[in-house]
Amino acid sequence: GAVVSQHPSRVICKSGTSVKIECRSLDFQATTMFWYRQFPKQSLMLMATSNEGSKATYEQGVEKDKFLINHASLTLSTLTVTSAHPEDSSFYICSAEKGVTDEQFFGPGTRLTVL
Amino acid sequence: DAKTTQPNSMESNEEEPVHLPCNHSTISGTDYIHWYRQLPSQGPEYVIHGLTSNVNNRMASLAIAEDRKSSTLILHRATLRDAAVYYCILRDPYGGSQGNLIFGKGTKLSVKP
Numbered sequence: 001g002a003v004v005s006q007h008p009s010r011v012i013c014k015s016g017t018s019v020k021i022e023c024r025s026l027d028f029q030a031t032t033m034f035w036y037r038q039f040p041k042q043s044l045m046l047m048a049t050s051n052e053g054s055k056a057t058y059e060q061g062v063e064k065d066k067f068l069i070n071h072a073s074l075t076l077s078t079l080t081v082t083s084a085h086p087e088d089s090s091f092y093i094c095s096a097e098k099g100v101t102d103e104q105f106f107g108p109g110t111r112l113t114v115l
Numbered sequence: 116d117a118k119t120t121q122p123n124s125m126e127s128n129e130e131e132p133v134h135l136p137c138n139h140s141t142i143s144g145t146d147y148i149h150w151y152r153q154l155p156s157q158g159p160e161y162v163i164h165g166l167t168s169n170v171n172n173r174m175a176s177l178a179i180a181e182d183r184k185s186s187t188l189i190l191h192r193a194t195l196r197d198a199a200v201y202y203c204i205l206r207d208p209y210g211g212s213q214g215n216l217i218f219g220k221g222t223k224l225s226v227k228p
Binding site: 095108 | 202
């Protein structure tokens with residue numbers, strides 16, 4: 001199956017700093033990438049949909065100025081959590097798909113802890 | 116938007132078959148039925164998906180009711196590594212933003228040795 005990687009896998013930062021998370025599709029070109037967030041003991045929540053070369057589409061309630069998404073190529077999307085606060089601590093997961101009728105391939109997730 | 120209903124949890128014995136049910140009574144004609152699973156502290160993993168006909172792959176089988184209002188994920192021989200949360204999700208690939216994967220609570224499968 002296709003592989004999606006995320007970097008870093010774990011990050012701890014101080015409140016007020018910005019954190020960038022990378023999502024790469026390693027062996028295929030992704031038409032669309034997705035960013036999810038998962039709090040402990042909860043299900044995944046879709047944050048935004050990202051298409052290469054265009055602005056991301058954010059879900060209701062997700063602040064686009066706080067969660068900056070850049071989709072620079074068909075194999076790379078980045079999520080930057082700006083001015084992170086403790087309540088942003090969560091498990092961030094990206095996914096990618098080859099086409100709309102195909103399955104999504106998920107990355108291993110990034111555990112963000114904001115002190 | 117179409118939603119699914121799954122039991123919160125199920126238990127199985129190792130090396131026995133497991134049938135995970137999913138109800139989706141409001142499914143539309145263009146909704147695909149997707150199954151993903153998530154092991155602790157990992158990203159979800161694709162399991163299988165289908166539209167109308169039953170589907171088989173190396174991981175599992177998907178049995179879809181004739182009226183498509185329910186489906187069952189079948190793990191033929193459960194192993195300890197199959198212990199995970201299983202999500203049944205409807206997805207309309209041509210629905211734009213309505214076609215995004217929306218994760219519910221899923222079914223937590225426990226496998227006993």
